[in-house]
Amino acid sequence: MKPKRFILISIVIFLAFSLAIFSCKKKDEKPKDTTPPVITLLGSSPVYSAKDSLYVDAGATAADDVDGDITGKIQVANPVNIHVEGTYKVKYNVTDAAGNNAVEVSRTVIVAIM
């Protein structure tokens, strides 16, 4: 066998193996999750709350195309101070396992003397 032909055959075999390994790897990869989760507000907005009385937030739910129900992962920012009249915004945020952030959902809470 001529050395040139040997080298050529080696290269072809190497490329064939590379291609085989590459296609196997591709099959194992899960499709990338690029869809953000969706937050659904429970209860209404705005909500009126009497000053100095307990405010209980109705919360929200979150669903993701891959992770499913991720309500438990919702981060709630609740700045409501029941002792101070004013308009507050309770904000809900959530991120799926792939790192996609949901569109922030908020509820307006108005604390007033009733």
Ligand SMILES: [Ca+2]
């Ligand atoms: Ca997702």
